[in-house]
Amino acid sequence: MSNPTAAMLVIGDEILSGRTRDGNTHYLAGELTRHGITLAEARVVPDAQPRIVAALNDLRSAHDHVFTSGGIGPTHDDITADAIAAAFGVTIGIRADAAALLQAHYDRSGLPFNEARQRMARIPDGATLIENPVSIAPGFTIGNVHVMAGVPNIFQAMVASVLPTLTGGAPLLSQSLRVNRGEGEIAGPFGALAAEYPDLSMGSYPFQLNGAHGTNLVIRGTDAAQISAAMTRLAALFPAQ
Amino acid sequence: MSNPTAAMLVIGDEILSGRTRDGNTHYLAGELTRHGITLAEARVVPDAQPRIVAALNDLRSAHDHVFTSGGIGPTHDDITADAIAAAFGVTIGIRADAAALLQAHYDRSGLPFNEARQRMARIPDGATLIENPVSIAPGFTIGNVHVMAGVPNIFQAMVASVLPTLTGGAPLLSQSLRVNRGEGEIAGPFGALAAEYPDLSMGSYPFQLNGAHGTNLVIRGTDAAQISAAMTRLAALFPAQ
The missing domain is CATH 3.30.70 (Alpha-Beta Plaits)
Incomplete structure (x- = not known):
């Protein structure tokens, strides 16, 4: 009878330090409401694996869907994919299909597909990719968790890819x-x-x-x-x- | 050595439905950073007592300070004060000093201090009041929890009242x-x-x-x-x- 529930997990020191104002939660809230999914909770945690793992395991057991934003880029502080793999207890490595997408993208751009950029092809085992039409580096879905970029226009494009695949209830x-x-x-x-x-x-x-x-x-x-x-x-x- | 930590708990259906975009977390993050207190986590929960109580008890045991915003007005959906009292296991009732402040305010305004407005003088036992220079109805501090209004200019005024009373560390x-x-x-x-x-x-x-x-x-x-x-x-x- 009642609508499915979802949680948002925002990952990033820059939100908690006050440097950046999160707008992804507000965007997701509106989209879920229109789709008949109840956003039941949102959390912001820092770039620290134990904190990400604890929050994610809380949220994925309590709700039908979890959406995360942030921490999937090429730099050393982008630790979300590894934290998600740890939360699910699965291995993680560079995945061929994700690497091929990125290799083609950088070939077109005339830029090297270097070690840092290869980090963006690290995907936990058993995940499916979420398309990124803006900058190619994919998000991924594992179990009931949808892992997406923090940059707002990429986050929004990924929400647009994922939402039609989810069964909603009656729109609020x-x-x-x-x-x-x-x-x-x-x-x-x-x-x-x-x-x-x-x-x-x-x-x-x-x-x-x-x-x-x-x-x-x-x-x-x-x-x-x-x-x-x-x-x-x-x-x-x-x-x- | 390390700085004290804090958490923010935003209370309100309107944030999770996408109607309202929370700006209080971003404001608090900046103020705490300047004061040498680390905002370590933020959560948004709906206007539902069990959800408020569970989140509050998690956060107040994990952090040195907890700040809440929202749900302390005069209407039926303003349930924060009662939820805080339940979380602390204390009684709650109309408190004389808070009622006197509000009575004087409404006398000056020529408005009745009716039953709904008296709800804003309901304060959990053992709390101290937080001044509200904008619209008089006070917030309160109980234990390490600071309960404040959701309306941004009132929230900001209450942060300005509370923050100088807290011991900070080295500013970030x-x-x-x-x-x-x-x-x-x-x-x-x-x-x-x-x-x-x-x-x-x-x-x-x-x-x-x-x-x-x-x-x-x-x-x-x-x-x-x-x-x-x-x-x-x-x-x-x-x-x-």
Whole structure:
């Protein structure tokens, strides 16, 4: 009945130091919601194998799918593929099909397929490749874990490759009502309405504009007719003022 | 010797559904780095008490400090304070000093201090209040957990209240070198240099500009002289081209 769940694992010191702001989680959240998969949790861990392995094993046993971003490039701090292999207890090495893709790419570019670049063909045993139309170096899927690049346009292209292969549930739908009242004014009747619709999720998000308080009220669920009915009730509770 | 560690726990369905992009983790990361506290992990969980309790208990036992954002407003979906109380096994109720602050605020505003607004004075037993200069409703600290609002300007004001009370270590310093070469070209010598400086962390972050590949190389550590020495070596490895 309920939708499959997923987790996001962001891997990278640069996120935790504040150098880089992660945008991949927000992107994935929107894509999964449209596809009927519930993003149930997200984590950020540093480039440290024991931390990656522990988080990955937690998440892959708790959720139907895990998506990772970051750490699959050619440099010494790109340790994701080895950490994933360790988490699954499988060996890892340069794989012929991945190496062939990269060799052809660098031949076209007139660049040497050197030792560093060959690191990007290291794939855990038993994985399948995820296409990278942007810069060729593939991601991979092993078990229920989808390992993808951290660079946003490559991450997004890999999500586009993987998502159609996953069975989704009913897409999560939402309707919003913007009211020119603070949360403290609407909370009572809004909470009472939410209690009448246990299958819907209702949330309130306050904002300030020109010194005045307002609130966006959001109704989420998978049944469009039920959301519309609840929204009609909500709009009647808080007419424009 | 090593710096204290912290974790961030973001609480909110709206982040996981893709409606809202979390910016508080990135803000906190930068502030902690400057203060000499290592942000070691971040998690996002939905508005569900068992999920909040489990994540909080994991994080507060693993790190010196935990910061939470979200779920402390007046509406029915604001369940953070109750979840924190449950995690610590303490009771929670409307606290006189928090209620007095809010009562005075709403008296000044000519608004009723109604039942919903009184929810914002619910504080777990044994907590101390965190000042909210923006909208008065306080956050709180209990044990090593700092519970703060999700609205970014309020979150930031609360971080500014809490951070000076925490003992930091040596601030994490960094220097960057931007090179007009792809990661695959610099990875070999860059990795060899990193191996010579085990106390420093070196990372590479690729970018594309007008179709050309480039890489930002970042050296991080707490010893400014050592970072400078390594950066001099790095700049010599990759002269401008």
